[in-house]
Amino acid sequence: MKTLTVELGDRSYPIYIGTDLLSDPALISPHLTGQQILIVTNVTVGPLYLEKVQSALRGFEVQSLELPDGEQYKNLDTLNLIYDQLLTSRFDRQCTLVALGGGVVGDITGFAAATYQRGVNFIQIPTTLLAQVDSSVGGKTGVNHALGKNMIGAFYQPRCVIADTQTLNTLDDRQLSAGIAEVIKYGLIGDSEFYQWLENNMTALLRRDPQALAYAIERSCQDKADVVAADEKESGVRALLNLGHTFGHAIEAGMGYGSWLHGEAVATGMLMAADVSQRCGWISQDEVQRLENLLRQAHLPVRAPQQLTAERFLEIMAVDKKVKQGRINLVLLKNIGQAVISADYDPALLRATLEQHPSSA
Amino acid sequence: MKTLTVELGDRSYPIYIGTDLLSDPALISPHLTGQQILIVTNVTVGPLYLEKVQSALRGFEVQSLELPDGEQYKNLDTLNLIYDQLLTSRFDRQCTLVALGGGVVGDITGFAAATYQRGVNFIQIPTTLLAQVDSSVGGKTGVNHALGKNMIGAFYQPRCVIADTQTLNTLDDRQLSAGIAEVIKYGLIGDSEFYQWLENNMTALLRRDPQALAYAIERSCQDKADVVAADEKESGVRALLNLGHTFGHAIEAGMGYGSWLHGEAVATGMLMAADVSQRCGWISQDEVQRLENLLRQAHLPVRAPQQLTAERFLEIMAVDKKVKQGRINLVLLKNIGQAVISADYDPALLRATLEQHPSSA
Numbered sequence: 236m237k238t239l240t241v242e243l244g245d246r247s248y249p250i251y252i253g254t255d256l257l258s259d260p261a262l263i264s265p266h267l268t269g270q271q272i273l274i275v276t277n278v279t280v281g282p283l284y285l286e287k288v289q290s291a292l293r294g295f296e297v298q299s300l301e302l303p304d305g306e307q308y309k310n311l312d313t314l315n316l317i318y319d320q321l322l323t324s325r326f327d328r329q330c331t332l333v334a335l336g337g338g339v340v341g342d343i344t345g346f347a348a349a350t351y352q353r354g355v356n357f358i359q360i361p362t363t364l365l366a367q368v369d370s371s372v373g374g375k376t377g378v379n380h381a382l383g384k385n386m387i388g389a390f391y392q393p394r395c396v397i398a399d400t401q402t403l404n405t406l407d408d409r410q411l412s413a414g415i416a417e418v419i420k421y422g423l424i425g426d427s428e429f430y431q432w433l434e435n436n437m438t439a440l441l442r443r444d445p446q447a448l449a450y451a452i453e454r455s456c457q458d459k460a461d462v463v464a465a466d467e468k469e470s471g472v473r474a475l476l477n478l479g480h481t482f483g484h485a486i487e488a489g490m491g492y493g494s495w496l497h498g499e500a501v502a503t504g505m506l507m508a509a510d511v512s513q514r515c516g517w518i519s520q521d522e523v524q525r526l527e528n529l530l531r532q533a534h535l536p537v538r539a540p541q542q543l544t545a546e547r548f549l550e551i552m553a554v555d556k557k558v559k560q561g562r563i564n565l566v567l568l569k570n571i572g573q574a575v576i577s578a579d580y581d582p583a584l585l586r587a588t589l590e591q592h593p594s595s596a
Numbered sequence: 597m598k599t600l601t602v603e604l605g606d607r608s609y610p611i612y613i614g615t616d617l618l619s620d621p622a623l624i625s626p627h628l629t630g631q632q633i634l635i636v637t638n639v640t641v642g643p644l645y646l647e648k649v650q651s652a653l654r655g656f657e658v659q660s661l662e663l664p665d666g667e668q669y670k671n672l673d674t675l676n677l678i679y680d681q682l683l684t685s686r687f688d689r690q691c692t693l694v695a696l697g698g699g700v701v702g703d704i705t706g707f708a709a710a711t712y713q714r715g716v717n718f719i720q721i722p723t724t725l726l727a728q729v730d731s732s733v734g735g736k737t738g739v740n741h742a743l744g745k746n747m748i749g750a751f752y753q754p755r756c757v758i759a760d761t762q763t764l765n766t767l768d769d770r771q772l773s774a775g776i777a778e779v780i781k782y783g784l785i786g787d788s789e790f791y792q793w794l795e796n797n798m799t800a801l802l803r804r805d806p807q808a809l810a811y812a813i814e815r816s817c818q819d820k821a822d823v824v825a826a827d828e829k830e831s832g833v834r835a836l837l838n839l840g841h842t843f844g845h846a847i848e849a850g851m852g853y854g855s856w857l858h859g860e861a862v863a864t865g866m867l868m869a870a871d872v873s874q875r876c877g878w879i880s881q882d883e884v885q886r887l888e889n890l891l892r893q894a895h896l897p898v899r900a901p902q903q904l905t906a907e908r909f910l911e912i913m914a915v916d917k918k919v920k921q922g923r924i925n926l927v928l929l930k931n932i933g934q935a936v937i938s939a940d941y942d943p944a945l946l947r948a949t950l951e952q953h954p955s956s957a
Contacts, residue, residue: 311672318741322747325914325915349750350748351747351748352747352749353736353738353746353749353751353829354751354829375714377711380679380683382680382683382684383683385714386679386683386713387711388713388714389714389750390714469714553686554683554686
C-alpha cells in the first residue's frame with residue numbers, strides 16, 4: 236500500500252492506494268470522530284462493496300444509504316435523502332459520513348458532510364478510476380442545478396481517502412476509459428513525462444494491470460495534490476485542472492446529464508481545447524493528432540455531438556463558473572505538459588473550433 | 597459611526613454601526629468584488645430600505661429578490677429561489693450577495709453565498725436588533741429542516757456588516773424585545789458590567805434611544821466577536837453563545853417555527869437554563885428572579901408554553917446539535933456573567949425544570 240499526503244495545513248489528509256483496503260479497520264478507524272457512521276453509496280456499488288466496508292467498522296453505530304445511480308441524481312432532492320436519514324436517525328455533530336462509490340456519490344456526500352450541522356467528519360472511498368484520481372483529491376463537493384453543473388457546492392476536505400484498486404475490476408469498460416481521460420489530463424497539464432508513460436502503457440491500463448493502475452492513480456493524485464496545495468480555493472493555478480471541462484460541461488449539459496460520461500465529455504473537451512490552442516499557433520497540428528491518438532487508444536470519444544451547434548455551446552459556456560466578468564476563460568495548451576488559463580484569444584478561433592470540430596469526425 | 601473589527605485572520609471583517617449608513621457608497625463599495633450584485637431582502641424590509649441600498653450601488657449591475665417574510669420560509673425551497681435567480685441571471689463567481697433584512701434573510705443569503713459556485717462574496721445589512729447583535733457576527737449561515745432548526749448550513753464570514761440603527765425605528769415592539777433578549781444574553785454569559793448597564797437602561801432601549809441602542813449593539817457585537825475570534829468553528833467556548841438556545845429551539849420547533857420569535861424563545865430558554873443552574877446549586881433563587889425581572893422589563897416571555905410536556909422537550913432537545921454522544925450538553929450559569937457548558941448535571945434536575953417551569957407562571 237502507498238500513502239500520499241495532500242498538504243493543506245490543518246486540513247491535510249492521507250490517500251491510501253493499494254489492494255484489499257476496504258475491510259481493514261486499522262486504516263479507517265483512526266479517522267473516525269464519534270460512534271455514528273453513515274455510509275452513503277449507490278444501488279450499483281452497494282451490493283458489491285458495502286459489506287466489506289461495514290466489516291471494517293464493527294463496533295460502531297453504522298447505517299447505510301443507497302442512492303440511485305447516475306449523474307442525473309446529483310441534485311438537491313437526492314442530497315435531501317441524506318439529510319433526512321441523518322436527522323431521522325438523530326446523527327449528531329460527531330458523526331462521520333463515508334462516501335462509497337464514484338464521483339457522484341463522493342460529491343453529494345461530501346456536500347452533505349460540509350453542510351450537515353455546518354460540517355461533520357467525511358471519509359472518501361472512491362470506487363471508480365475517475366473518483367480515485369480526481370474527485371477524491373481537492374475537496375470539491377456539490378450538486379448540479381437544472382441550470383448548470385456543480386453550481387451549488389462547497390470546498391470541504393475529507394479526513395482520509397481510501398483508493399482500493401480492486402474495486403476497478405468491477406468497473407465497466409466505458410467507466411474505466413472515462414477515468415483514464417482525467418489521468419491523461421494530468422499529463423497534459425503539467426507532466427509530459429507521465430504523458431509519455433501513458434502513451435506507452437495504455438494497453439496495460441485497459442487490461443487493468445494492478446501495478447499500472449496503482450502507478451497511474453498515485454501519479455495523478457500527486458500531480459493534482461501539488462496543484463491543490465498551491466491553490467485550495469481555485470483563485471489561480473488550480474483552474475488548470477479544468478482543462479477540457481468548460482467544453483466538457485457544455486457537452487454534458489447540452490446532451491442532458493447522464494448521456495455522456497463526465498470523463499468522455501472531458502476527453503472531447505481536451506481535444507477541443509487543443510484545437511483552439513493549435514489555432515492560436517501555440518501547439519502544432521502534430522501534437523493535436525498525438526492527443527487524438529492517445530484518446531482513441533483509450534476508447535474515448537474525440538468529437539463533440541453533431542446536434543450541439545456553436546451557438547448552443549457558447550450559450551452554455553457563458554453560464555459556466557469559468558466566466559470572469561463576461562469573458563470565457565479557457566484552459567489552453569502552450570505545449571504537451573504545459574497548460575495556461577487564458578481569456579486572451581481571438582473569439583473567432585474558439586468559434587472555428589466549435590463549428591468545425593463536430594463535423595471533422 | 598463606529599467601526600468594530602471581527603478578528604479572524606484573513607477572514608477578518610468590519611462591522612459599521614451608526615445612522616444613515618445604508619445609502620453611503622463609500623462604506624459598501626470597497627467590499628465588492630465584481631459588477632454583479634444581488635440584494636436579497638424580504639417583502640417587509642424591501643419596500644422600506646431597498647431603494648436606499650440601491651442608491652449606494654449606482655453603476656453596478658444590481659438585482660434584487662424579495663423573499664416571503666418569516667422563519668417558516670428559512671428552508672431549502674426558499675434557498676432555491678436565490679440559486680434560480682443567480683443562475684437565470686448568469687451571475688458568476690465574482691458576484692456579491694447582499695443580505696438586507698433580519699436573521700432569516702441573513703442566514704439564508706449567507707448560506708446561498710457559501711454554496712453558490714462553492715462560495716461568493718457576501719455582505720450583511722441587518723435591519724433588526726437581533727440580526728445586528730447576533731446573526732451578523734460569527735458567520736453562522738443555514739436553513740431549517742422539517743426535522744430540526746439550523747440543521748443545514750455552513751460557517752461563512754461576510755466581507756463587511758453595516759448595522760444602521762435607523763432601521764430599528766420601523767421594527768415592531770415585539771421584534772425589538774426579541775433582539776433585546778440576545779443583548780441580555782451577552783451580559784449573562786460573560787459581561788456582568790453590561791448586564792448591570794442593561795438593568796439600568798432598559799427603558800432607554802425600549803424607547804429606541806439611538807445612543808443607548810448604538811452602545812448596546814457595539815458592546816454585544818464586541819462580546820460576541822471576542823468569543824467567535826477564540827473559536828470560529830464552535831469546537832469549544834463558542835458554544836456558550838447558545839445559552840438559552842437548546843431550550844429555545846425546542847420551544848420554536850415544538851410550537852412550529854414562526855409562532856414564537858427566536859428571541860422570545862431564547863429569553864424563556866435562558867430563564868430555564870438559570871432555573872436548572874439554581875437547582876444545581878450554582879446560582880441563587882435571587883439571581884434567577886433578577887433575570888426574570890429584567891426579561892419582564894423587556895416585555896419578553898418567561899414561561900414555556902403549557903402544551904409542551906417535559907417528554908416533548910427532551911425528545912426535541914435530543915435532536916439538537918448540542919448533543920454529544922447521546923448526552924444533552926447545556927449552557928448553564930455559574931454566576932450572572934459566567935456561563936459554562938456542561939453535561940455534568942443530574943438529569944432529574946433538568947426534568948424538574950421542564951416539568952415545573954411552565955406551570956409556575
